[in-house]
Amino acid sequence: MAYMNGITCICDNGRTLEDHRPIVGDDVISGIYRKAVALQGKRVLHVNSTYQSGGVAEMILSLVPLMNDVGVKTQWNILTGEGDFFTITKNFHNALQGQPIAFSDMERGLYLQTNECFSGQMAIDHDLVVVHDPQPLPLIRFYQKTQPWVWRCHVDLSNPDPALWEFLKGFVLDYDRMVISHDQYRRCGMPMEQRIIRPAIDPLSEKNRDLSEAEIQDLLTQYNVPIDKPLITQISRFDKWKDPEGVVDVFIEVKKHVDCRLILCGSMAPDDPEGWEIYRRVEEKARPYIETGDVILITAEDHLLVNALQRVSCVILQKSLREGFGLTVTEGLWKGRPVIASRVGGIPLQIEDGETGFLLDPTDTDGFAWRIRQVLENPELGERLGRAGKEHVRKHFLITRLLTDYLEMLHAELNT
Missing domain, CATH: 3.40.50.2000 (Glycogen Phosphorylase B;)
Known part of the structure; x- marks a missing residue:
């Protein structure tokens, strides 16, 4: 508290x-x-x-x-x-x-x-x-x-x-x-x-502690997040350096091959006046997919929701253009989920490419889409990456x- x-x-x-x-x-x-x-x-x-x-x-x-x-x-x-x-x-x-x-x-x-x-x-x-x-x-x-x-x-x-x-x-x-x-x-x-x-990260915080299946389901119901399709999720403020518009571009490419859903979840920080401007741009770009329910934008400040979304996602993204470190990557790895992220800033300290996740150039839209498809079509690959990533966080972060x-x-x- x-x-x-x-x-x-x-x-x-x-x-x-x-x-x-x-x-x-x-x-x-x-x-x-x-x-x-x-x-x-x-x-x-x-x-x-x-x-x-x-x-x-x-x-x-x-x-x-x-x-x-x-x-x-x-x-x-x-x-x-x-x-x-x-x-x-x-x-x-x-x-x-x-x-x-x-x-x-x-x-x-x-x-x-x-x-x-x-x-x-x-x-x-x-x-x-x-x-x-x-x-x-x-x-x-x-x-x-x-x-x-x-x-x-x-x-x-x-x-x-x-x-x-x-x-x-x-x-x-x-x-x-x-x-x-x-x-x-x-x-x-x-x-x-x-x-x-x-x-x-704090493994015992509301954002990272273990959740029961009932807790997860209650949170998803509360925020109207269906899980009838594989979820691709990026948890980040609506900030240009997190490239949420680029995430939508990646999703559009993946969607051509795999029926999936994108969640962009990011609270609005009081010391970040640009957030709503970025949000509106993302909303406009993703509008056709928002209308069909295949893109969901969430701005709630709810750490339990973030926890639940990371745990049910098939892929966690962090498509940053710049990143001081990237604790959302750490959080995703801690949940045992496969993380696909940009090779920028502190992210490569957390992800060994092909071992604890995948790293790509942040401008490589096709590369991101291909790696996402690879994980969605090979669940055992995602499970292997997730296990290795969680242990790496336990030891170091x-x-x-x-x-x-x-x-x-x-x-x-x-x-x-």
Whole structure:
């Protein structure tokens, strides 16, 4: 459970580290307790721009209670801003992933002013501050810094717009450390350590826990999702970098050969003002198939529904053009489903082509369609990929590993 109390997000999901023991084993759990011994009573603050919708918020939501459970007092604060601020920072997000941008002095001013106003609402006396992504990046300028600050960037930094990066770099240089998801995202000329921490999922969250057949059926009935045909599903925000229009093109090709249904499910994040525009474009492209019930668009914020859809799908897609990491891929693999995805960003860290899923160039519509047909026409292939993918996630991409990484980083910062 998470709810807002002023700017603080209160996290109490009722789960403890011990609850993860049956999944990850004794060695992992005991290793975490040992790392936490020297950190008892230390205080950590996470700051980001939303408490819902998207992998960043979901990771923090699961990480904060576990850090508190092992004795590290951890708080999560949410930056508050108006619509224009989030339009600006959405443009920043796009530009960090390679889209050219022009931003005015007025936009720079609003970006800084919002952070300055927010800083006046929040006292910081923690042992470590972790600031996530570009929205709250300038906060560091408005405090007398008495502790290490870490900038955690979750997006693909391999080819940012040069002008925007030069602007944001001025703030990043005030930080003691950068954390990125992939070695390819390192930025040259940065004096601080650029530490790699790969994202992870919580296997006990509503989005990932085991569901009974009755629960699954109730959810599908509630959202009018029939399963009389094989389901192809992409779970992603309606964001151009997730290429939902390209997914529709792939589906149209597959549909010529296999009678199937496409589900596009993505909630609308409060810090993403472009979502409804993208949704309307997808709706227009897919209209003939929506009318026949062969394409279903869902915008509900319902983690149990996502869980159910992934479990009943014959194929999970992630046709991203850019992807910082791609936790929807991790989720699909955890459900034991075959995942077919773009060879971009952090996705190849999760999928070994032909072993734990299939990887393709994101522009290869025919290639995606062919791989989908291959899985739909050979169920045993999908089962083999699914088994291997789930075990890969269990070993490398669960929340206990993320907790371990954060404890190690806290050790490193406090011993510097």
